[in-house]
Amino acid sequence: MITSPLASETSSFPTDEESRKFERIRTKIHENSDEASFYVANEIADLIRQRQKSGKKVVLGLATGSTPTKVYEYLVKFHKEEGLSFKNVITFNLDEYFPMQPDSIHSYVRFMEEHLFDHIDIRKENIHIPDGSLEKEDVRDYCQAYEQKILKAGGIDIQVLGIGRTGHIGFNEPGSSLVSKTRLVRLDRVTKLDAASDFFGLENVPARAITMGVGTILSAKRIILMAWGEGKSEVIKKAVEGPIKESVPATFLQHHQNCDFIVDEAAASALTRVSTPWLVSECQWNDTLIKKAAIWLSGKLDKAILKLTNEDYNEYGMGNLIAEIGSAEHINLIVFNQLQRTITGWPGGKPNADDSKRPERKDPYPKTSLIFSPHPDDDVISMGGTLLRLVDQGHEVHVAYQTSGNIAVFDDEVIRFLDFARDLQKDDKVLQKQVLEVRDFLDKKTPGQVDSPLIQQLKGLIRKGEALAACRYCGVAEENAHFQNLPFYETGTVKKKPYSEADIQQTYDLLQKIKPHQIFAAGDLSDPHGTHRVCLNIIYRALDRLVKEKASWIKDCYVWLYRGAWQEWDIADMEMTIPIGPADMQRKKNAIFKHQSQKDSAMFPGNDQREFWQRAEQRNKETAKKYNALGMAEYEAMEGFVRYHFM
Template identity: 50%
Template sequence: MHYNLTSHIVLNKVSENLYHPKTAVERSELTRFEKIHTDIFPKSEDAVDNIADAIEREIKDKAQENKPCILALGTGQSLTPIYEELVRRHQYQGLSFRNVIVFNVYDYFPQKQGSVITSLQQLRDRLLDHIDINPEHIFSPDGSVAQENIQKQCALYEQQIQKFGGLDIALLGIGRCGNIAANEPGSVITSTSRLILIDSVSREEMTMSFGGQEPVPPCSITMGISTILSARHIFLTAWGDDKADIIQKTVEGPITEDIPASFLQAHNDTHVVIDLAAAAKLTRIVHPWLVSSCKWDDKLTCAAVVWLCEKTQKPILKLTNKDYNSNGLSELLALYGSAYNCNIRIFNHLQHTITGWPGGKPNDDDTYRPERATPFPKRVVIFSPHPDDDVISMGGTLHRLVEQGHDVHIAYETSGDIAVNDEEVTRFMHFLNGFNQLFMNAGDQVIVNMYHDIKQFLANKREGDIDTQDVRTIKGLIRRGEARTACTYNGVHSDHVHFLDLPFYESGRVEKYPMTERDVNIVRRLLQDIKPHQIFVAGDLADPHGTHRKCTDAVLAAIDLEQQAGAEWLRDCRVWMYRGAWAEWDVKDIEMCVPMSPEQLRHKRNAILKHASQADFAPFLGNDERLFWQRAEDRNRATAKKYDDLGLACYEAMEAFVEYKRD
């Protein structure tokens, strides 16, 4: 069973020569904008093997020389699959870590005595407790020391590194603000191990471990930039398109204190090892015509023309031969004969992505429509990771599908309970207790006792405490009620609303359990029951806590199993990916764009606001402080403006989709 099919999603068919050049000359040409050696792999699994191979070689080479292998290790999420692979090699291939000495690159400060949430503990859970490393060979900053002793501890930490001969390999992830270890923006290249204030963006990323921003300690004790740069080999990893922007700035941008990872440009043996999604903004991937001759297909031509429009500030049909020649696109003139011919082709291509019939227009020629006319009506399943992602990301399209007579099912994949504020539980319990007293005679003692227990728990709840099962159930019920209300508002029948409550989500913390066969089978049974003609899934994989990715992985794994089993219904089913909560599709990638009038956009907003617990406050907004209804409107209007700027039809707002192609 494949649990990570989202990592295989590549929006553009990238020619292998762009990410895997065959000769040094080809690499030199392709990477002329890159200031750090960057290895791109089509799948994250291939990249993981590449790094694990390098670490294994270093460990064995040092063992043969009877020397220790000194590793500086981070604890970011991107490093977890590498640690899993190293553990696998230890357990099944005999890779020994007896000669390995590990330096944890940072830990939180201050730490309460006995705190279980530490960077070192995360490193133990993911790697150290599963290999044969000598416990005396593990070193880490201690976040429990008194503040006046930190400077002395940091000096000792640096001395220990030097005592063992310096770092052989530093293995690092990269944060969304370009931080490496806990070196936040503003760090200088000469910095050594020290105490540092955690940046607000990093704090948001750390909520995965702490269950919210409040419990995250204010500071970290981190290995400094100069200490990291002293390592003989450095590996920096990132997976997924949510890291594409910061990777581009790190690899191709200037060295700047604003992006600490950019200091790696000053190192003579740093390897950035990433998948194609994380490489999506590098010049050789996104604008290959600037570094190489291209094999032009419609998708690449569209990307080039949209880029040219943005560069020249012109709509498509006003581009001239001179515009193409002056901006490195003369190959397109040779291919199409003139700017006019190329312009018309791309204009028509983008025009054909626009449709007011997301389920297909019945009894009509669908040659140039993104969705087929038959069958009609279609059975449609919209998978929503949280109980409001459906209306946030495709509320306008959802309403159109219902209005146009399709058989629409909504599948809410998780309870969304951790995103409900404790005040909502108190308000709900006040109502329930009052209702009990007014309408249940002397009152139901079970409810009275539960009301007392929950009230007491919430009064004594501390930062980082996991909610009781009763509290989590009530929070889930609150979100269920809101989802049902929104579905009723959109005209979705109550028996077409499905709450899957996938088990991976029910950890009670922001950090979830691994997605397993149980999750996939729940999704698969629903698909087998409905046998849909259309499936909509979250392609918005930049959700900082990973729920969207896991939910979509569960759907794609279920589809994959059905395909292997030869399911007949799949032959007449298309899968569409939506975005909206965390990002939006680039125009060049959009394959279906559904316009909305001002009234339809207002209807979408009202559906989002039916989720009252999320309307005025949502605990996991990420780096974007706008509420989700504001993001949705801004992004939908921005998509419409991009189409307008390209000289296409002008709408109030638009929702965009990309089709998921099964291999």
């Protein structure tokens, strides 16, 4: 069961005391990034207030990127609503791209101004950010001077860090020295790939950066490293539990006596105390943990579930489970039945059948199904096989495309469509003029420059047309395709606005209009740009309102969360799996192919360079292989879902 990321319950994971035999850095797990960011912002604010009382300054080392933005948002809130002053604060930023002009939309100067400095009362002379506009021959002296300024200020009191997929801190890439100081560095290819979407293409990402060194970071009196999301889970495990080595620079933080890792549950998911708590201490066993443990043991030993023995469980720290349940055979049968019951070829419920052990109800039939798709292609990429099955089985399927997806369209696609329209309507002088204006704008456009409103509209229409083509192919009525174009997304840049009441109200109105029996929504929270996470939160808020208002239909509605574009659910979490045969797998790919602007090369591929249809096919087939390895029937592919219980 997945709980809302907006909740604030206490984590159920083992404490640090219980997990010291694996963790080499103090690690505090929060339920979600919002809660964790509030925790960090409060620590910073408390130190600022303490120093103000004694007339002393505070020196902060600050990071950029998506990780600390919520911390800065809370600090701004503390300033505006609680009167927190920053007049006694001196800041030193970790890094800056090189070369980089301070007024560039990509510069960290602009980032810090937009997220923090323009909204608080910090003195301009107390702000220090590496200068990316220097001549190369001046960089060495500048870096030495930067180090001296830190020393003159009394050293950094709290250093805030994020972490890259390579384990880099600041821009200290694999191979960085433990004693390195502020310097010019060359960026790792993985780091450049992760930044490519912000620069609208890998070719636009600077090859170098100025960064504080590992030695500079370690000289801070207090270090707080933050990480959010499943995408950071593996590198967090390496940094927290792995040996110290130059290939993972974050492991150097194990040397520091006052360093904490502050992570959300998703980023902590690979830590031993979370992924395999039975290896840390004796567990309080429940059905969910038993299922997780048996599946893990099956994979560890490459044995089907029903072949696991008492000795297998005892050898891997689960002797107390055997003692509680009685035998491996009994445990195996429980888990085998749990897994088997998740498999259904009827995602809308099978009519006239015993549904007591099926994930979906048989009644009513047919159902009204509403699929929320954050981008115009997430529906077919992530659950295209299930969508086709729902249509084939006679359910009324609606698709709500939450955002226009306009920033993911290449400029050349706009020119291609306009040239077609121009040749078709040669006598339309207004159109001819618009074509010239658009081509002139695009000819002069610089990387990352915001498109004009007309071009944003055209790109949105391109994606709308592709989504409608996919709906027609899948058998979804065109009038059942709802293009929400939620306001939070419409900035023309990768950076989006916070979602607002307008986004929630629009979603609420659609739900009230359709009154679905089942909702499918994207739980793919590793989306590197955060759109999936925002879209899901908007749905949760709308559902919360409907529950409070006691809407008549909401109590009979099931909500299923899908994944697939960026990650897949763990087998232990899946509560409904839909088998996909070879023919339906090809139909699913054909539906994805309708999104021609995303074909061959997507604008924002993230850290996976494959096309989306390739990712989807591989993940669906991998899920089927895992089920087969556990002793289930062998299928071509499978799509997995987790139920969200909102009542």
